[in-house]
Amino acid sequence: MRRVGSALLGRRARRRWIHLVLGGALAMPYVFVGSILSGPLFGDDRFFGSFSAQLLAFALGLPLAAITALFPLTRPMSVAAVRALCGVPDEALADGPPRTRQERGRTVTWFTLHLGFGGIISGMTLGLVPFASFQLVLPLTVGVWDSWLGLPDHLRTSWTLAVAPVSGTVCLLLLAGCAAGCGELLARWAPRLLGPTPADRLAAAEQRAADLAVRNRLARELHDSVGHALSAVTLQASAARRVLDHDPEFVREALAAIEDTTRRTVGELDAVLGVLREGDQRASTAPAPTLAADLDGLLRRTRAGGLRVKAAVALGPGGADALPPMVSREAYRIVQEA
Template sequence: MRGFWRALFGRRARRRWIHLILGGALAMPYVLVGSVVIGPLTGVSDVFTSLTLQLGSFAVGLPLAAVTALFPLTRPISVAAVRALCGVPADALADGPPRSRAARGRTVAWFTLHLGFGGVLSGMTLALPPFAVTLMALPLFAGLRDSALALPEVLHHTWALALTPVAGAAMLVALAGCAAVAGALLARWAPVLLGPTPADRLAAAERRAADLAVRNRLARELHDSVGHALSAVTLQASAARRVLDHDPEFVREALAAIEDTTRRTVGELDAVLGVLREAGDPASTAPAPTLAADLDGLLSRTRAGGLRVQADAVALDPAALPPLVSREAYRIVQEVLSNALRHAGTSLTLRLARDGDDLLITAENPLPPHPPRTRPGGGHGLRGIADRARLLGGTTEAGPERGSWRVTVRLPLKASA
């Protein structure tokens, strides 16, 4: 019994009833337009004095509602109302205007059903409760019976008058039952008529993929730029501390490298975090580092950390590289140097060469006798290098080779297209 009353008068049922009344309110302008048509056709000046004419006005107004449902904002507004009042899971409904003819047709069907069911239930909600309350009060108030016009003959019998409260309560329960059934039907049909179409699912998947790509790009840029800078600054400061008393010239060079590294990294960090800024914020003007702009500076800052780097550019002019390839190659070289600073310890040989239509980056350093322990949360450097190469259509190979650790990256020079 408790479940029965909850189904009729529970919170979900009440909210769905409100949704139906909202549909009735939306139907009223169309009913008024329908009355303008029905009145002249029937020769009646006031169609609202007849239930038949009111239903006729309602029948004329619904097709007009179906036409206006073709406006793009109809589906977003309907979906918002269903999510708020009908208890339908949010992911079962589509977002945004319909994208296809079939989706527009389903939106028209939903809007017409909502206004049709809502108009009927709103009329019942306005008419039945006062009548039911009057029936329930008839046995208690003789004046009410005397003032009531044209009471049915049967109500003059005592037994019939005693049953009027039961009839009034039954009418209210029946009204609640009709509202609950209509609300449940609309809630069941909502995912079918307002649910995402294949085009909506594809658009949502594309949005998620774009968001994921931005997040991955942000994580990769932060790891490569800030991670390299912190590693370099840490090693530069450590080297300067060890020789502070007997090699002041090296200390000055290390401090200058730390200053330059942090200054550049702040600019790069501002550029990377610009991805997170809102549309109204001014964009960062910090240029993305490239091989042509900062390869020598990158090598010099790395050497200041104590790593001996031998770099050769074979038949290659960094300034002639496509900007996209030059930028990604800079990040790859930066990550290679950062890994060598953390793990190799002493020296690294870097070679940049043009191999046909490809840029070939090769880095080799001796394996340490006791490999350092991997820090918690580390281990993303080689994965980031591989991701950058793959996005440009290139390849990456990394691993031990004859007592050395060797990284080979091949980037197509036509990747900027």
């Protein structure tokens, strides 16, 4: 019973009901235009004549709504309303105006369905809620209504007064069920009609892959530069502390190496943070160490920590400058990690 009550009058059902009423409100200008077009057919120049004239005005208004749904901002506004009121996940809906004919056609279909269902539910709400409320309070206020309106005899019988609350309750449940059903249908159709196309999903997946590649590269750069620098500084400081009393020249060289390492690391860290701030624009232009420019400094700083290092570099006639930048950078990182 609780599940049924939540499905009919729960928070999600109420928000979807509001979404339908919003569609009915959007349909009103088109219904007004439709009533002007349908008036001569029924010999009635009023906005709202007979029930048949109202149905015809509604039927004539929906094609007009479909035409105006070609306006580019229709899909963004519809998506915003669906996200706020229908409980549809954000990733199931597309952003921005439609770009292809297929997307425009789906937007037109959605807008027409929203206004169609919204107009029906809004009309039922305006008609059934007062009628059901009157039936619910009729047994308690029959004297008041009789004095005001002069109720007919069949509304004052005991049988009518006993059935009226039941009939009013059934009307309200019927209205809530129709609103919940229409809201559920629109919520299920929204991803199909307002969601991204396969091309959009592919583009989003490619963008996520590119972002992931940039993040992985940044993480690797931070590990290779900052991690190595901290390890080298730790070793150099430890070595300097051990020989502080009897080898001041070594301590001086170790402190100079620490200064050089930290200064260089701050520059690399600033470059990596710049990529994070500015995105992919600087991902390909951020400075990176190479064999030609940075190998000698790496060996010098390592030797300053007390480690004996011998280097034999054989790169062919062109030397380190002939290596492709990516190969030179990765070779430097391998030596650094070793």
